Amino acid sequence: MNGAHDLGGMHGFGPVERERDEPVFHADWERRCFALTLAMGAYGAWNLDATRYARETMPAGEYLTTGYYEHWLHGLQRQLIEQGLLTREEIEARMARLRGESDHGAT
Amino acid sequence: MTAREHEHEHGSHLAEVDLRVRALESLLVEKGLVDPAALDVLIDTYEHKVGPRNGARVVARAWSDPAYRARLLDDATGAIAELGYGGRQGEHMMAVENTPEVHNVVVCTLCSCYPWPVLGLPPAWYKSAPYRSRVVIDPRGVLAEFGLVLPEETEVRVWDSTAELRYLVVPQRPPGTESWSEAELAQLVTRDSMIGVTRALSPADLHAGSEAT
Numbered sequence: 001m002n003g004a005h006d007l008g009g010m011h012g013f014g015p016v017e018r019e020r021d022e023p024v025f026h027a028d029w030e031r032r033c034f035a036l037t038l039a040m041g042a043y044g045a046w047n048l049d050a051t052r053y054a055r056e057t058m059p060a061g062e063y064l065t066t067g068y069y070e071h072w073l074h075g076l077q078r079q080l081i082e083q084g085l086l087t088r089e090e091i092e093a094r095m096a097r098l099r100g101e102s103d104h105g106a107t
Numbered sequence: 108m109t110a111r112e113h114e115h116e117h118g119s120h121l122a123e124v125d126l127r128v129r130a131l132e133s134l135l136v137e138k139g140l141v142d143p144a145a146l147d148v149l150i151d152t153y154e155h156k157v158g159p160r161n162g163a164r165v166v167a168r169a170w171s172d173p174a175y176r177a178r179l180l181d182d183a184t185g186a187i188a189e190l191g192y193g194g195r196q197g198e199h200m201m202a203v204e205n206t207p208e209v210h211n212v213v214v215c216t217l218c219s220c221y222p223w224p225v226l227g228l229p230p231a232w233y234k235s236a237p238y239r240s241r242v243v244i245d246p247r248g249v250l251a252e253f254g255l256v257l258p259e260e261t262e263v264r265v266w267d268s269t270a271e272l273r274y275l276v277v278p279q280r281p282p283g284t285e286s287w288s289e290a291e292l293a294q295l296v297t298r299d300s301m302i303g304v305t306r307a308l309s310p311a312d313l314h315a316g317s318e319a320t
Contacts, residue, residue: 008216008267010240016252018232024154026231029125032132034153034228035146038195043140048270052218068219068234070124077131086134094130095123102126 004060030069037076045083054078153228161192162225162275163296166307167289169202170280180204183275187225197224197273203266204277205303210257212250212303213266213274214242220268222275226298233302243267253304276303283310 007013025031041051055075056063063071080086135141165187169176179186183200187193200222203211215221216239221229232238242249246263250256257263266274278300284292294313299305308316 005217007236007239008214008243010236013235013237013240016232016235016237016241016249018230018253022230024228025150027121027125029121029128031150031154032146033128035149036128036132036135036141038149039141039145040135052270055218064236068231073124073128073131077127080131080135085138085140086131090134091127091130094134095126098126098129098133 003056004058004063005056033069033073033076037072040076040080045085046079050079051075054082153223157223158227159225159296159298159301160293161190161227162222162298162301163293164190164289165192165202165225165275166277166296166301167293169277170284170292171289176204176277179277187275192224194224196220197222199272200225200275201266201272202275202277203264203303205279205306207261207279209262209264210250210303211264211266211274211276212242212246213268213276214239215268216240216243217267217269220270220273222273225275226301230298250304253299255305276301278303278307281307281309 025034037051041048046054052075055071057078058066058071058074062074066074077086077091081088081091132141132143132146136143165179168190169179175186175189178189179202183202184193184198186202187197187200203213205211215233219229219234221233238249243265246265247257250263268274278296280292281295284295295308295310297305297308300307
């Protein structure tokens with residue numbers, strides 16, 4: 001697939017930026033997204049090539065302006081929906097419920 | 108948009124991402140598709156247990172034991188398994204050795220393929236667009252940003268990883284370490300030197316580092 005992920009040889013991304021004493025994960029959602037992706041990979045409904053393909057279907061502009069584990073999240077959600085393990089509606093509904101709970105907790 | 112507005116927008120975007128991950132996890136747990144305890148084990152493994160110390164042991168063994176070095180260069184997967192490392196994202200390994208004539212550096216231009224069993228999870232810069240795009244067309248320029256300026260006559264080989272084959276760079280053994288034990292040598296082998304963007308530490312670097320900490 002000749003998408004935005006195929007970065008080799010492209011110009012214009014600037015210097016390589018390194019972080020001193022970089023942690024393995026930068027936020028808890030990255031940890032959970034990483035583990036969910038591995039666990040669902042082990043579940044066996046798809047293989048690694050399919051996982052990569054699912055990440056690479058992210059729209060090019062979005063791919064280039066989002067973080068690494070957001071690509072994973074995009075791929076995971078797409079595969080879960082495509083394989084019929086979850087529906088988009090139930091994901092949105094669960095997000096709304098969790099949002100409500102956290103709003104309630106904050107007041 | 109002001110900087111503050113931009114920051115706010117970025118913050119709320121990440122709040123949505125966080126929410127989406129929590130939603131997926133709670134649904135998958137509810138349906139019995141994932142076990143939360145298994146998720147915790149995976150996180151602990153890759154956050155605390157698997158990391159570049161594994162690769163450093165492999166390199167230090169190769170520096171100390173010529174027969175092991177030969178096996179590593181011939182069949183890296185098997186030689187690495189001798190030290191107990193293998194599995195996910197390291198099923199097929201190839202070791203590439205730096206010499207005064209040839210310097211090797213590793214990238215994954217398409218994503219983030221990286222030898223997890225020996226190096227752990229990759230740093231953010233390895234997965235970033237600047238590194239992936241540029242190291243294949245301007246390796247010397249990128250290496251210079253890491254502080255590594257190679258002699259003109261040294262050939263640079265850039266290895267583009269795939270989901271099937273992952274690379275481990277065996278850096279050159281630093282001079283002045285002839286009498287060092289394997290465990291001492293392993294302290295000189297950094298993650299970056301096994302990606303190929305720096306050399307291994309020298310005894311003087313190690314001394315300076317331990318004084319600084």
